[in-house]
Amino acid sequence: MILEILQSRFAAALTGLVDDVQPLLELIRPSQDPKFGDFQANMAMPLAKKLSKPPRDVAKQIVDALDIDDLCQPPELAGPGFINLRLKEEFLAELVRKSLDDEDRLGVPEVEPADRKTVVVDYSGPNVAKPMHVGHLRSTVIGNALAKMLRFAGHEVITDNHLGDWGTQFGMIIYGYRNFLDWAAYEKNPVQELSRVYRIVRQKVDEPNKEIADAVLAETAKLHAGDAENLKLWKEVLPNCTDEIDRIYKRLNISFDYVLGESFYHPMLQGVVDELLQKGIARESEGAVCVFFDGQEVPMLVRKKDGAFLYGTTDIATVEYRMKEFKPDAILILTDFRQSLHFEHLFATARLLGYDNVELSHIKFGTVLGEDGKPFKTRSGDTVGLESLLDEAESRALTVVKENDKAGLSEAEQRETARRIGLGAMTYADLSQNRESDYVFSYDKMLAMNGNTATYMQYAYARVRSIFSKGEIDIDALRKSGATIILSAPAERALAIELLKFDDALRHALRDYRPNVLTAYLFELANRYSTFFENCPVLKAEDAAVRTSRLLLCDLTARTIKKGLELLGIETVERM
């Protein structure tokens, strides 16, 4: 909010100097050091180059043309041509007031109607044949956060879970079902037993055991060709798998607008291949049907020589379906970065098909690694199931909750608190890291509750709330009072400025689809609040006006933290 206002003032001062002022306005930023003021404008240097004048002269020229006295102290020139701005208390107070009065959005504006997009967010996408594991958490948690943030920003968001319910892994399941199934175990826990036979087959294929590998491919091809027996088996097995997955989503508190798995697109695949051939986009090579790309040796295969379709075929069908059905401006697909080449190929093919008016983005993220630096497995070679991870998170949280409980929570309240804290810790661990980096799996790290963690923020939130309950404050009356915001103490001022950066943090996070920008902001906000909390007594403030003002700052802080965490898919607690 601050930034937009400053930008409009600078825009006025810059008119006539360049054709396009927008890139220059981007160079107005929060100062990293308080001694340089609150914000700094860095456009004089690049502009000086264009005008071939000394940068300090250009800076001076900008400052002279700048009408900004109502917002800040006289701008200061520094270094090669930085323009440093220190905001006036009244201006900050006015903006804080606006945010306070904005019930749902806390002063964050929605995107302009012209910029409003329809965005398909494709995330999670587990293979239904095997239990979900830690690797799926990244796609699920990051996708969920981005979808929420985009929605809050004012975009039309369509979430779609592209289940892996039709690929070669099903050939393995079918083969395993026929040859290795323990019926008693299957009756008892179908998914666990299916995943056991899946692992057996998988291992044999990897050995490699050519006979079994061929048999698996044959089962897959039969399924895809419509073989009645295999289809029947698929239909028998699938509901068990999806039930299992749904249970986990429920626990993670995640839902989708659509769950259109690979099998949904199967009827369209032949058409896709025909279309690609017909338009001369694909051709036959070594018995397979392929799309080749300029300057690249490896093609994307859309039909194998045995007639079966592939990942790429399904994904093209998916793009076509989404374009027809949803008419999106953007399609975001969240997967592991190891699939980068595939998506380059897919998007290039989509453009060849004429879909060039849509943003197609592969939102990639790093791999979850074990301590050996290899993709994560337990000692026995299994992946860590998501459910056991959730259990662990909650039980660790419960221990901490019990140790620290001073509020006298009931047993049920303790459990619910632990659930929110444990789940929040896990979610936050994923979101707070730059998504493109790999990370080494560790319970301690994932479930940490000190430092830059969800728990720290939840704690900050609970502390704010406790002020209101302790003081028996009527929040509605307080908000409606229209009381003056006073920002004379440095900690009050710093907190207010941080609160007003919420919309900037969101915009920045969405620009690169990076939730960690938002977590960093929230952490900073919680820090500022802690400093404020230490230095500025609220209930025992020196006079009534200061007390009211501080209560309002507390209120806005609590609401901002709550909203921010909510956008990340993390719940808050009133007491902990």
Added chain:
RNA sequence: GCGUCCGUGGCGCAAUUGGAUAGCGCAUCGGUCUUCGGAACCGAGGGUUGGGGGUUCAAAUCCCUCCGGGCGUACCA
């Protein structure tokens, strides 16, 4: 081989995409409490941003080169 991503205090990571003295968490050491929740706060030590060269008023960021690593590289997803 080719493509691609990466290398930042002991460890784990940031750095608003080229901006001022590279920040934060953990760990280590020291300090703060008769005040609203100590799951807190304040401070200290620790860095030639893998090496070298270049572009620029300005480089962790861009270019070249070398070293080290991850991933991908035709019928898995």
